[in-house]
Amino acid sequence: MTRNRPTLTNLMAGAALALVAGAPAFAQDGPIKIGVLEDQSGDFAAATTVKVHAIELAAKEINDAGGINGRPVELVIYDTQSDNRRYQEFMRRVIQSDKVDVVFAGFSSASREAYRPIVNQFDGLAFYNNQYEGGVCDNNMIVTGAVPEQQFSTLIPWMMEEYGPNVYTLAADYNFGQISAEWVRQIVEENGGTMVGEEFIPLGVSQFGQTIQNIQATDADFVVTLLVGAAQASYYEQASSASVGLPMASSVNVGQGYEHKRFTPPSLADMYVTTNYIEEIDTPASKDFIERFHAMFPDEPYINQEAANSYIAINLYKQMVERAGTTDHDAVRAVLAEGDVCFDGPSGNVCLDPKSQHMSHTIYLAKVNDDHSISFPKVWNDIEPYWLGDAGCDLTKNDPSAQYTPSSPPPAE
Template sequence: MTLSRRRFIRNSAAGGVVLAAPALIGSVARADDGPIKLGSLHDLAGPLAATGEPMVYAIMLAVKEINDAGGLLGREVELINYDTQSNIQLYSQFAQQLAVRDKVDVIHGGITSASREAIRPIFSRFRTLYFYNTLYEGGVCDRNTFNTGTTPAQTVEKLVPYAMNLWGKKAYIIAADYNYGQITAKWMRKYVEDNGGEVLSTDFFPLDVTNFGPSISRIQAAEPDLLLSAMVGGNHTAFYRQWAAAGLKDEIPIASTTFGLVNEPATLEDAESRGVLGSYGYFEELQTPASQAFVEAIKSEHGAQTPYISELAAASYEGVHLWAEGVKKAGSVERMAVIEALETGLSFEGPSGPVVVDPKTHHVTRNTFLAEVVESRWNVLETFEQQAPLDTAAVCDLEANPNDTTHYIIDI
């Protein structure tokens, strides 16, 4: 399990495309001896590489800890990772490869909601258990899928009123132009209006956009009290540089649901990041013993240049351990046995605190935190203990409807 980043990327590079013959559709036969296989689909190249890299490191750490403790059911856990290179087509290709050729027992993967929705139907088709360990817009209701990241009711609901109480009632929203950004912008609007505020306008940007001059001019002309950002990926980091260069950083402050996931506090100048507010299910700066041990284990293995260890890494680590708890309780890696074990409300004490499976939604109840950037680091201001995924719970009940596989657009 000890791999340098360069060697790891080389060893997890693309393989061939596997096309399913009709006879293979359905449950894929897996060996009941030998290693238990855990598949991973994450971006180690492209605009989302700095996000995907610590997620993979966290999965590697969890697998190592499980194997050091004797494995599962007396068997070693083998990690098989493919670098999806921020490319949706590769997600689809490697998802099928993991399910059909590699015959993995579980898959942890996906960063953007677009990547999740490209691969989730493949795993349902081939009866392969799937964990999505990324904060997202909420609404996935699928018995074959477990979601360990936060949803808007757990974080955005805390962030927006806090920012409005500090800065004012008039908000302007900017967001990535795909389903995460579009739906999160609706949640932002809801929480602004619920707290007596007004959204002046909303701008959406494709992930490859790096020039924000025209939008910055529009925002300045609108004269909002605050800016709410759901920008995504390395290219969108350019917005914050251009915002500060335009002299607007101190004039119109920013609260974001995504700032920091690609290490913006450290990669931007202090003047460009200072004072930004964020809310997540984990911050690297948490000073609990479990958090400090988690961060130290990853950085001691992969070096000081490891990208920021965000909620996405913590949720990936916690997701692997939750799956392992399901295997232990089930006494099997068989998909339905593990699903039923997890649905008993299993929990794991992770770097973010207790993470508990909600049987009705297959999401988790978890601690969330609100923080401010100070001197290129997050300063945690408030902790909200054991927040439930109430948004998804409003549309999803897998106990009543176990065959549901819908990604609901929650009525906001």
């Protein structure tokens, strides 16, 4: 026994050494793990299941072409069930136990703000591939969705010129709706218009009788609908059957929940939406994207804005990792800071802004016609996500990990 003991210790030490020496080599050669936290059931599933499919498509294309730096992409997908607590739970799991290199997560702004502190705590890297109310200045977040200076600064002045200065806002009652409504208020005032009404609707409300009457009691020229989730989408049918007859403007409808496909015409007629992508966009790049998408997911009901953003995001990440030569977050951010991370994808050419880590977009004004077909009265090319940078957020210099709004901008230095 005593004779064996040193041998055993030696063996153990040897094994341990081998493990220590072998570990980095293995990590370099193993797959690049991407955590995917999206709602595949619950109130938001209609708009977000397609995001998971877009990520699966991008991962398959990357793997078929040899992976990222020769390493295959492995997806770790969890269904967050439209529940903010699930986001927190799964964010901890993908970072701590699955040890993913990057996370793609979130639909509602409430869910993003639920998981963001956890990403900060573990110094993770998360892509938020969703249009939102803007203002997140956080080194651990990269945002590929459109923001108010891209969606509202284009949409609201156009609508006021076309239909008149009196605006009624109907918004979901949580951070997204409240902050977006603030943006609308500010842009309307800047352009000499009047807010004739503003109402915030709790998530899950589906009966709009009184709201419709309130709108009719004002002399609104158009209604800004910032309604979120399947329940609130009932508004369009109810407003249409009460013959409200006002044009609508939105940053979230059609481009996310394809309401024009789900509702009977003409309930969404005269809805105007600024979006960076929807499947009706008639460019060769878009057509090609849809063809590849349907080849992999033939039954996909609609390829929306967030599907394109998710697809773009994974390709941007691929480019940054290839240029950095590693998945190390600081090295990836150093590549982003060079300011030339761009991708020519389904929605045209887009670039990441180093100051805010948000993305430039070509913005399409989509109009829903009486038969629910889509036309594009106007296109704004290459709109930068300028507000955060102009307001004083510069992630290449410091990282406040905060969300700013027009009424609470970054503190002056």
